Amino acid sequence: MKVIRNINSLDKLLEKRRNCKKRIAERVYKIIKNVKERGDDALVEFTKRFDKVKLSARELKVTESEISSAFNELNSDLISAIKLSIDNLYKFYKPQIPKPITIREENGKILKVKYKPIEKLGIYVPAGSAPLVSTVYMSAIPALVAGVNNIVLVSPPGKNKFLNPFILAVASMLKIKNIYKIGGAQAIAALAYGTKTIPPVDKIVGPGNEFVTEAKRQVFGKVDIDMLAGPSEIVIIAGKRTNVDLIIADLEAQIEHRGGLGIVITNSKRIMKELRKSKTEGFAMRVKNLEEAASIVNRIAPEHLEILTRRPSLLLKKINHSGAIFLGDYSPVALGDYTAGPSHILPTNSTARFFSSLSVKDFLREIHIINYTKKALIDELPALEKIATLEGMQKHIESVKKRLS
DSSP: OEEOOSHHHHHHHHHHHHOOOHHHHHHHHHHHHHHHHHTHHHHHHHHHHHSOOOOOGGGSBOOHHHHHHHGGGOOHHHHHHHHHHHHHHHHHHGGGOOOOEEEEOTTSOEEEEEEEEOSEEEEEOOOSSSOOHHHHHHHHHHHHHHTOOEEEEEEOOOTTSSOOHHHHHHHHHTTOOEEEEOOHHHHHHHHHHOOSSSOOOSEEEOOOOHHHHHHHHHHBTTBEESOOOOSOEEEEEEOTTOOHHHHHHHHHHHHTSTTOEEEEEESOHHHHHHHHHOOOSSEEEEOSSHHHHHHHHHHHOOSEEEEESSSHHHHHTTOOOOSEEEESTTOOHHHHHHTSSSOSOOOOTTGGGTOOOOOGGGGEEEEEEEEOOHHHHHHHHHHHHHHHHHTTOHHHHHHHHTTTO
């Protein structure tokens, strides 16, 4: 394990992870441009080139029979496990539905806030060496709770030309029917701009590799995105009595993710000594006290934070920036990845300073409704006139006075 000796070294480590390589940005730009111009033909070409799978445009969409046959791969125990996770997510997200607001004043002025779900959502599910079935329900359930009815799911096909059956089965359990065999930056481009086969969406969510993340960055503005999530990361605050075996186990779990980063911050000489001996990948940093550890965590703004101290709730009060926080020995990050309830789609690369964990509100549009009476308009005219005059907006003033003449 490597030692972080000072703040400057920490900042250099974080900056290196944040920087997108220029060559990736250029390649992604060309892929997106190609999909915009050539549609399905580009998708077919890129699937053959990058995924080594030859599909026709007609084969891009998953059929109902493919979805039905996927359930043959699931045994009863796995179905029960997935249902438990799904139930936990619904329990967590249903109370998050915001209530409409109405403000009434004596002069008849009425202000309202109402919420409408986005109409079309795209979910990207990585496929790699193992099926990321958890990404399906972690992405979809907050949207379903918000009332999103039109969901398009994309995922890279396997060498057998089919999508992973476990991903298909979970999507079916959530009644997601529009599913396509397409991955990488080309999938993001298709969701953003649409092709003859794949409909365009209003928002794209879901994790992916550096090409997928860069594609999301480049299409942002044409569509909304959840966040620019990079490789997974964990920071562990360890007190003097923390069990080192737990630290190492959680670091190794994080490094199972490609490009995963683990950092341990501790005030203990013993823990630093034992971690240096470990062959586990990751970084360790020693601080004077746990208050300094909390300050460094806020500087890092990590995706996952574990507080493995004797009284973690006390230190929690000092944490301002983190995607998700796990308290105590019995709350490992693995729970958040699969069953706890909150989505595992979280801000990375220090973006927890301004991005939030995926929530119901991410799939809702807040609409403001303004309704004045004549008296209310008269009451506010003097203030409006002074501010509009300062800004040189005479026509704004005239548009109000016209109603009172």
